[in-house]
Amino acid sequence: MSRGFALASSRWVRAVNGGVVRSTKSHEPTVSLVIGGGSGHFPAFSGLVGPGLAHGTAVGNVFASPSAKQIMSVARSCDQGRGVLFSYGNYAGDVLNFDQAQQQLRAEGIDTRTVVVTDDIFSASRDEMDKRRGIAGDLVVFKIAGASAEAGLELSEVERLARAANHRTRSIGVAFSGCTLPGADEPLFTVPEGTMAVGLGIHGEPGIDEVPLPSAMQLAELLVSRLLDEAPDSSRRVVPILNGLGTVKYEELYLLYGLIDPLLREAGYELVGPEVGEFCTSFDMAGLSLTLLWLDNELEQLWEAPCSSAAFTRGDLKGLHHPPEFAQQELPSESDAGFTSMPASTPASLSSKRLGRQISTVVDQIATVLDGAAGELGRLDSIAGDGDHGIGMQRGSKAAARAAFEATSSGYSAEGVIRAAGEAWADVGGGTSGAIWGRIISTLADGFAGDKVPDPTEFSAALAATVSEVRSFGGVDVGDKTLLDALVPFETEFSRNIGSGNYAATNSTFIQATSRAAHAATRAAHATAELVPKRGRARAHGDRSVGTPDPGAISLAMIAESIADHLTSHATSSTVPTSDNIATSDSTKRKATGK
Secondary structure, three states, X not given: OHHHHHHHOOOOEEEEOOEEEEOEEEOOOOOEEEEEEEEXXXXXXXXXXXXXXXXXXXXXXXXXXXXXXXXXXXXXXXXXXXXXXXXXXOOHHHHHXXXXXXXXXXXXXXXXXXXXXXXXXXXXXXXXXXXXXXXXXXXXXXXXXXXXXXXXXXXXXXXXXXXXXXXXXXXXXXXXXXXXXXOOOOOOOOOOOXXXXXXXXXXXXXXXXXXXXXXXXXXXXXXXXXXXXXXXXXXXXXXXXXXXXXXXXXXXXXXXXXXXXXXXXXXXXXXXXXXXXXXXXXXXXXXXXXXXXXXXXXXXHHHOOOEOOOOOOEOOHHHOOOOEEEOOOOOOOHHHHOOOOOOOOOOOOXXXXXXXXXXXXXXXXXXXXXXXXXXXXXXXXHOOOOOOHHHHHHHHHHHHHHHHHHHHHOOOOHHHHHHHHHHHHHHHHOHHHHXXXXXXXXXXXXXXXXXXXXXXXXXXXXXXXXXXXXXXXXXXXXOOOOOHHHHHHXXXXXXXXXXXXXXXXXXXXXXXXXXXXXXXXXXXXXXXXXXXXXXXXXXXXXXXXXXXXXXXXXXXXXXXXHHHHHHHHOOOOOOOOOOOOOOOOOOOOOOOOOO
8 A cells, every 4th residue: 555655646755664755855954753653544644744744654554553663664764863753643552662663763863752642532531631542633733743844943842832733632523334444344333323423533443422313513513512612722713624534525524614614703713724624534434523723823823834745735835944855766665565674693502493493383373373363353352442453463473473484494593583573573563462462572582582491480580571561561550451461360370380499390390381371361361351441442432341351361362372282282292392301402312400
């Protein structure tokens, strides 16, 4: 999709690994605005790259955030030496991946800041505005930040003005039917006949409330009244943006705007540069949103500044502070779509290489299990989320299996195989699950550092470190209805069975510990059905997900059971990763002792 878009829109963009960037350059260097998110929202995000708007966008898979690697690739391609500003909607996967990219870019010496868009008034209360989602208000923040950068302002000023725009922007969305993911047989959610869903996100999440189907006039009154109740200050100049989410067409949008406009004027507002059209969509969702930006003098000048992109061009480009020059470059090949590179190889012993091959086999089996479960995991995720968990886990695990196989073929150590799998999973899986599983696998790899073949006690310590990392990285805890609710029981049961201190591991004991831990994870995963989500997209839907287990916890349990099944079925073939059958050099075949 990105390649085709770049070919059709070469006046504005060129393709790079991870997304698209401007095909033009300014005469003078500026701050670089990098935006991004999942696919399925066009013209957000690729259609908003060009002079006066963003310098580049990282493009994730359907409704899934781009990976940290994609984001870094786009940011490096855009950087002009004056710093980078990230801006994107407030969703868990985007936050995790953009934050990772920001940390890495800063370590490389690139000053990087972030402004997260939080305009959706229905997704959290006024007291928790930092938890609100970003929807069509993305356009406002991107436009203000892009104009600020184009004006030559310093990074701190571009950041300040983008935050001001976000603070003064409010949106509300409604829908009459849900959207359908490509290839799916049914929509992610349905709206009961004769009703309308209120409080829509842009990822196929169901509405937060349902009301009787209104007339056009009643709908206009609902949208306007809810937004005016949220006015950030006493400013009487606003920019109204009426956005179609997919299948509500322009004729219908203009009809509705004809009712919204006089309501705002009657309320004492002066309207500046109204916009009606599609600016942030959700595939084929029959829905719309209304956004209001309350202006001050600074923001008004920036909103009215000229800009040009494939989907949003306003004003005279001659008025740009830094007129663009055409700088088209060759497109990357289609094979670059998945551009995960192998981590550097280090010398490995025969025992470590053999363990690496066994790990590769396990990862391949995990990919097979998740491939078969993708549909059910997606169904669970669609109850209160966006339905992409299954395909995300499917993509990530398949990429991990390929990377692990390539690593073993290249003679990597066990650590190298695990790290290759983790990097591939994070990069190709994308979204929240990709980021979390990339971190889980990379933390586990620390237990195999160098040429180590860990004994069960050391592996237990690596599991404990992984739990701590997930808690810290994801900002979650047991009871939040996430995969941690299955991971902690797995680690606890495994450690309990292994014990502490000096331990003489045997194949049967290691297998038994893993099997019992997997069963504990499965029980805990199904028990999440009784929990109310406190993190992620499902958080906004509260009780709607009660009665349905968390898909992240279920997929983790599936992986645990897959590992246990593999160990059990290969118990007699000396492939169980314990020190008494692996830590021995193949050249001597001596029996391991002491552990």
